[in-house]
Amino acid sequence: MNTAETHTVYSLKTIxxxxxxxxxxxxxxxxxxxxxxxxxxxxxxxxxxxHQYFILIEKNGDSVEAKVSAHLWKTSxxxxxxxxxxxxxxxxxxxxxxxxxxxxxxxxxxxxxxxxIDIDATYTLGKLAQARQATIKRLEDExxxxxxxxxxxxxxxxxxxVISSDTAAGYEDFLHRLGLHPEFRFEVSLYPATMxxxxxxxxxxxxxxxxxxxxxxxxxxxxxxxxxxxxxxxxLVAFDDYIxxxxxxxxxxxxxxxxxxxxDVSVADMVSNVCKNTPTGLADFFLDKVSQAxxxxxxxxxxxxxxxxxxxxxxxxxxxxxxxxxNNSVSMYxxxxxxxxxxxxxxxxxxxxxxxxxxRNHFAMLALSLKSQVNSLIEKEKHKVERNEIVxxxxxxxxxxxxxxxxxxxxxxxxxxxxxxxxxxxxxMFAGGKVESVVNNIKTDN
Numbered sequence: 172m173n174t175a176e177t178h179t180v181y182s183l184k185t186i187x188x189x190x191x192x193x194x195x196x197x198x199x200x201x202x203x204x205x206x207x208x209x210x211x212x213x214x215x216x217x218x219x220x221x222h223q224y225f226i227l228i229e230k231n232g233d234s235v236e237a238k239v240s241a242h243l244w245k246t247s248x249x250x251x252x253x254x255x256x257x258x259x260x261x262x263x264x265x266x267x268x269x270x271x272x273x274x275x276x277x278x279x280x281x282x283x284x285x286x287x288i289d290i291d292a293t294y295t296l297g298k299l300a301q302a303r304q305a306t307i308k309r310l311e312d313e314x315x316x317x318x319x320x321x322x323x324x325x326x327x328x329x330x331x332x333v334i335s336s337d338t339a340a341g342y343e344d345f346l347h348r349l350g351l352h353p354e355f356r357f358e359v360s361l362y363p364a365t366m367x368x369x370x371x372x373x374x375x376x377x378x379x380x381x382x383x384x385x386x387x388x389x390x391x392x393x394x395x396x397x398x399x400x401x402x403x404x405x406x407l408v409a410f411d412d413y414i415x416x417x418x419x420x421x422x423x424x425x426x427x428x429x430x431x432x433x434x435d436v437s438v439a440d441m442v443s444n445v446c447k448n449t450p451t452g453l454a455d456f457f458l459d460k461v462s463q464a465x466x467x468x469x470x471x472x473x474x475x476x477x478x479x480x481x482x483x484x485x486x487x488x489x490x491x492x493x494x495x496x497x498n499n500s501v502s503m504y505x506x507x508x509x510x511x512x513x514x515x516x517x518x519x520x521x522x523x524x525x526x527x528x529x530x531r532n533h534f535a536m537l538a539l540s541l542k543s544q545v546n547s548l549i550e551k552e553k554h555k556v557e558r559n560e561i562v563x564x565x566x567x568x569x570x571x572x573x574x575x576x577x578x579x580x581x582x583x584x585x586x587x588x589x590x591x592x593x594x595x596x597x598x599x600m601f602a603g604g605k606v607e608s609v610v611n612n613i614k615t616d617n
Contacts, residue, residue: 187279194277204274204288211267212238221245223252227271227285241273241285251289258292259299260408264369270294299408306413306438315420319444322425325393326464328457330358332385332392334378337363341400341429341450348454355461360392366399366430371409376418383423392424397439398450399430410437419443429453572602 212235213226223243228235243251256262263269270291276284310316335342342361349357362381364374375397382395397419409415410430416438419426425444429452430437440446447453564570568578579586580598591597591610599606 184279191277191279194275197275204272206270206291207273207285208268208270211263211265211269214263214265216262223248239283239285241271241287243287247288251287255290255292259295261295262368268298303411303438306411306416309413310416310420310442315417316442318420319422319426319442322444324425324444326460328393328460329356330391330393332360332362332382332395334362334364334375334395334397335399336366337361339366339400341398344400345398345450345454348451349458352458355458367409372412372415376415379418379422394425394427395422396427396453397430398453400450407437410439415439416442427453572600577601
C-alpha cells in the first residue's frame with residue numbers, strides 16, 4: 172500500500188504554480204498568442220467598456236465537449252469591440268461562433284482562463300457571407316425570390332405603410348421629401364421597429380404582421396415601405412435574415428425597400444417589389460410614379476376634351492341642319508294646317524248658318540203654333556168663365572129669392588135652424604119684401 176511516507180508530497184500552490192509555469196512556457200512557444208475558434212455561451216455586455224467576461228464552449232452537435240472562461244480587459248475592450256462592430260455590423264452575443272486571438276492565463280486562485288487580445292472579424296464576415304448565400308439559395312429553391320414582384324406596383328402609391336425606427340433621420344427625410352409636393356396627397360402610417368442588430372428581423376416581421384392584421388380589419392394600403400437611414404453598410408446583415416426575407420416575399424401587397432446603402436444589395440432588396448438606395452430615393456420614386464400618373468391623367472383629360480369638343484361640333488352641325496329641316500317641315504305643316512283649319516272654319520260657319528236658319532224657321536213655326544194654341548186655350552177658358560158666371564149668377568140670393576126661396580135673419584144675420592128659439596124675433600126675406608115674426612113653436616124633423 173502506497174502512503175505519503177513513501178512519496179514526495181507537494182502543496183497545492185506548488186502544483187498550480189508549476190502548471191502556471193508550463194502554461195507560460197506554452198505561451199512563449201506559441202509566440203505569445205494563438206487563434207481559437209469557439210462559441211460564446213455566456214456574455215453580457217457591460218457599458219462603459221469595463222472588463223468583459225465570457226464563457227466559451229465547443230460543441231459536437233448538442234453536446235458540449237470543451238468549456239473555458241475568458242476575459243477582455245478594459246484596456247483593450249473598447250478598441251476590440253468597436254473594430255469588430257465596424258467590420259461586421261454585429262454585436263457580440265450568445266450563440267455566435269467567433270475566432271479569438273488569445274493567450275493562456277492561469278492563476279492558482281482562479282484557475283485557467285483565456286485572455287482575449289483581439290477578435291478575427293474576417294472569420295465572422297465569412298460566416299455571414301455563407302449565411303447570406305444559404306438564405307438566397309433557400310429562397311430560390313422555395314421559389315420566393317420573385318414572388319412579391321408578381322404584384323403590379325401601383326400607379327398611384329399614396330397609401331403607404333412604413334416600417335422604420337420612429338426616430339430615424341431617414342424616415343424624417345422621407346416625409347420631408349413628400350411634403351415638398353403638397354399637390355400630391357400621401358397617407359403615411361408608421362409601424363415602428365428596430366432596424367439594425369439582432370432584434371431587427373423579429374421586430375420588422377412583427378410590424379409586417381401588424382400591417383396585415385390592420386388590412387384584415389379594413390385598412391387599405393397600396394404598399395409597404397421598409398426604410399432605414401444612415402448607419403454602416405455592414406448593418407444590412409439583419410436584412411439577409413431568411414425568415415424576414417420570406418415574409419417580405421409572401422406579403423400580399425408590394426413591398427418597397429430603402430435601407431440606406433449605395434453599394435451592397437441585401438437579400439431583402441432582392442425579394443422586394445422595388446428597392447432604392449435610401450428613404451429619400453423611395454420618396455422620389457413614389458413622387459415620380461404619382462407625377463407620371465398625373466401627367467397621363469392630364470393627357471387623357473385633354474384627349475377626352477378634344478374628342479368631346481370634336482363630337483360636339485359634329486353633333487352641333489348635325490343638330491343645326493336637323494333643326495333647320497325641322498323648322499321648314501313645321502312651317503310647311505303649320506301652313507297646310509292653317510289652310511285646312513280655315514276651310515274647316517268656313518264649313519263650320521256655313522253649317523252653323525244653315526242650322527241656325529233651319530232652327531229659326533222651326534222656332535217661327537213653333538211660335539205660330541204656340542200662339543194659335545194659346546189663343547184657342549184662352550177662348551176655351553173664356554167660355555168656361557162665362558158659363559161659371561152664369562151659374563154663379565143663378566145662385567145669387569136675389570135669383571134664389573126670385574125662384575121662391577127665402578132667407579131668415581136673426582139679429583141682422585142669416586140664421587140657422589139651430590140658432591132659433593121660442594120667443595126670438597126673426598125676419599124672413601122674400602123676393603118681394605120681408606116679414607118679421609115671433610117664434611112660438613119649433614118643430615124638428617124626426
